[in-house]
Amino acid sequence: VDSEVDEKLFPNWQMGFGDLADPVWSFVPGMIDDDEKQGRxxxxxxxxxxxxxxxxxxMGKTQGE
Structure with missing residues (x-):
């Protein structure tokens, strides 16, 4: 049910979006199915x-310099 409120419950909450094709998302449970996970x-x-x-x-270049 939608209703108006006097104040936000989470005033600092910011929304955004990410590229779901980014491999980083494969580590978030539920973001990709098992077949895609196996392929990655x-x-x-x-x-x-x-x-x-x-x-x-x-690392060799960094440590040797």
Whole structure:
């Protein structure tokens, strides 16, 4: 039931939106179905070696300087 109120219950509440295709959302329960979650996990598993190499390169350059 809609009704008017004298004051907000949550005066600091701000609304917004995000890109639901962003992989970060896959960690929020209920945001994607199990099939999509499985696909993202498989993609992550394929990407890990390249990501690890990149991180090692970046960290090595930062630590060596």
């Amino acid at each position: 996990l498989e993609l992550l598993a394929q990407t890990i070696p390249d990501l690890a190499e990149h991180l090692n390169n970046v």
